Every structure is written in structure tokens, then in C-alpha cells.
Amino acid sequence: MGSSSSTSSKLLFRQLFEKDSSTFTYLLADISHPDKPALLIDPVDKTVDRDLKLINELGLKLIYAMNTHVHADHVTGTGLLKTKVSGVRSVISKASGSKADMFVEPGDKVSIGDLYLEVRATPGHTAGCVTYVTGEEADQPKPRMAFTGDAVLIRGCGRTDFQGGSSDQLYESVHSQIFTLPKDTLIYPAHDYKGFEVSTVGEEMQHNPRLTKDKETFKTIMSNLNLSYPKMIDVAVPANMVCGLQDVPSQAN
Numbered sequence: 001m002g003s004s005s006s007t008s009s010k011l012l013f014r015q016l017f018e019k020d021s022s023t024f025t026y027l028l029a030d031i032s033h034p035d036k037p038a039l040l041i042d043p044v045d046k047t048v049d050r051d052l053k054l055i056n057e058l059g060l061k062l063i064y065a066m067n068t069h070v071h072a073d074h075v076t077g078t079g080l081l082k083t084k085v086s087g088v089r090s091v092i093s094k095a096s097g098s099k100a101d102m103f104v105e106p107g108d109k110v111s112i113g114d115l116y117l118e119v120r121a122t123p124g125h126t127a128g129c130v131t132y133v134t135g136e137e138a139d140q141p142k143p144r145m146a147f148t149g150d151a152v153l154i155r156g157c158g159r160t161d162f163q164g165g166s167s168d169q170l171y172e173s174v175h176s177q178i179f180t181l182p183k184d185t186l187i188y189p190a191h192d193y194k195g196f197e198v199s200t201v202g203e204e205m206q207h208n209p210r211l212t213k214d215k216e217t218f219k220t221i222m223s224n225l226n227l228s229y230p231k232m233i234d235v236a237v238p239a240n241m242v243c244g245l246q247d248v249p250s251q252a253n
């Protein structure tokens, strides 16, 4: 864990893990730019200090703290990051209905230096889920990287039984927005419960035990998961609707 298989002289990439909620946080930075601008995807409140220590050690400047969706199993670190680093902007989809400094919509680009992430709408696990995908141009890292949140997990997918979830919509989202990416696109999910770290679009199109099925079979699988609700759901969802701690008095933006 912790290294990138992307080839780019610009990109610094780290995959970080929070063990209590089995959440991945991703750090991306453009190290070819003098300021070394950086962003975090899906930071967790408990591991904010670890993430900031790493960012400081690497000499990066954190610009964006982004979420793929309103998480139900942990409190996002975005609000806490805003209290600790001046100028950091929290980012989430407009469709999430959550508070943040910046709301993204499908087709938007979030840039750090010469790198950018494209926003794709991938609702179904929650109504406001998005996938962030690195740019497609020749000067962007190759292979492309897709940060799928809970839309696609490695050999699995996000549940669809709360937060406006819909198995029909999730199936459509994945097949139209993720499985249409180049097959070598790296898939980096928000969680893993099985010991995986990274997959590819081609691998999941071939081996995902849920998403390779036809839509009706997928919907039957999803309605029979019988998962317990996340332990922290009653704390996490209300907190995450305000990006953890959105309205912090010390913050300028």
C-alpha cells in the first residue's frame, strides 16, 4: 500500500487506510508545481493528524479536502482539516445536499497544479455519490485512476438500502460512468473489507460478483445482502451533512 502504479512525473500519490471503518483516504499532489498543491479524497476525522503529518513531511500544500459522498460509517475529516489548515476548501457533490465550501457537478474539473480530477455522477449507493477520475489527456497520469467511493468496491459494491440508495440506479451508474472508462483504469474504492487495495475497470468488468450480472440479478443480490446498519450511522450522517464540522469560527472561507 502507499505507492502508485501510475506513470507521471507530476503526480505524487498515496493510499492511506483507517482501520476501524476500513476506509481508504487518497492523497494526490502535483509535485512538478512550485507550491506542490495537494488534495485529499475521503479523509477520516480519526486520521487527520496522520494525514497532515505526511503532507507536511512531503512539503505539500493542501488545497482541497473532498468527499465522494455523505459517509454513513465514519465522520469525514474535512471539517477538522479546515480547522487545522488555513485555506483548505471542503468539496462534495451538489447532489449530496451536504454543506461544503465547493459543490461539484458532473463534468466539473477539480485542479491541483497541472493535474485534475473529472467529476462523474455515480448515484445509487447514495443519491449524491460521485466518482473522481484523473484526466484523459496525454499530459495526465496514465493509466487513469478512478476514485469510486462506494459505487464500486473491489469485487463488490456499495449497499443500496439507505441514504436514497437504489440498486437500479447504481447498476446504471457503474455501467455508464465507470465500466466505459479504459479497461486499464485503476479503481480505488472508499473501503475494502477483504484485503484488496486496487483493481482495474477491466478486472471488475470480468470478476465483480455483483456487477457482472444482468440488472435484474444484480437487484436481487442487492435486496438480499442482509447487512447490519453501520454502527456509526446515526452520528456519521448528520455530521457529514455539514462536512464534519463545517461552520468553524476560526475559518476564513
Ligand SMILES: N[C@@H](CCC(=O)N[C@@H](CSS)C(=O)NCC(=O)O)C(=O)O
Binding pocket: 021, 071, 072, 073, 150, 156, 157, 158, 159, 160, 191, 193, 225, 227, 228, 229, 230, 231, 232
Ligand atoms: N460494518 C460496518 C459497515 C459496513 C458497510 O455497511 N459498508 C458499506 C460502506 S460504508 S457506507 C457498504 O456499502 N458495504 C457493502 C458491502 O457489501 O459490504 C460498520 O458497522 O461501520
Ligand SMILES: [Fe+2]
Binding pocket: 069, 070, 071, 072, 073, 125, 150, 158
Ligand atoms: Fe458509503
